[in-house]
Amino acid sequence: MIGHMRTQGGKNNTPYVQVGVVIASDPLTVKLGDLQIGKDNLLVADYLLPDYSRKYTESGNIKFDESGSLGTTTGTTVGSYGSHTHDIATLSVDADNTQSGDFTFSDGLAKDDIVALIPTLDEQTYIILARVVSV
Known part of the structure; x- marks a missing residue:
């Protein structure tokens, strides 16, 4: 029972x-x-x-502003102007970004x-x- x-x-x-x-x-x-x-x-x-994989998609905005003495470009020769460089005083980026792919865990x-x-x-x-x- x-x-x-x-x-x-x-x-x-x-x-x-x-x-x-x-x-x-x-x-x-x-x-x-x-x-x-x-x-x-x-x-x-x-x-x-x-080796598990999973698809992903991500999106966002990349925003970057910098000013001041940021450096100098690498010397290059353009046509008949000879080798020269440029000082970089400001750099601004504002862009939308979307990426997709696979994450694989090994x-x-x-x-x-x-x-x-x-x-x-x-x-x-x-x-x-x-x-x-x-x-």
């Missing part, structure tokens, strides 16, 4: 986050208490995988990393949510 009550009582409990340690990165193996979980029983947040999970895991309902697969550190 008590066994049945425990089974029924735990039936709808939400799985809880647990802390494990990576004991090997290739193939990925995590130690959770006395349990070793291999790659076939792990799902990993994509950003924790080696490191993935490594041996001795501490990870937050949550089991699936059947407790046969564990999802690695994040790499965590103590402060």
Whole structure:
């Protein structure tokens, strides 16, 4: 009877986050208490995988004003005017800028990393949510 009550009582409990340690990165193996979980029983947040890439776009305005004695240009020869330089008295930049590309993170999970895991309902697969550190 008590066994049945425990089974029924735990039936709808939400799985809880647990802390494990990576004991090997290739193939990925995590130690959770006395349990070793291999790659076939792990799902990993994509950003924790080696060579993870993500697209980005950023935009902004670059504004810069400087005056005074800023230096001299490098000597150059232009046509028949001979070699000459120019003093730079002011420099002003005011431009909108938009960039896009890929951020690639080359490191993935490594041996001795501490990870937050949550089991699936059947407790046969564990999802690695994040790499965590103590402060």
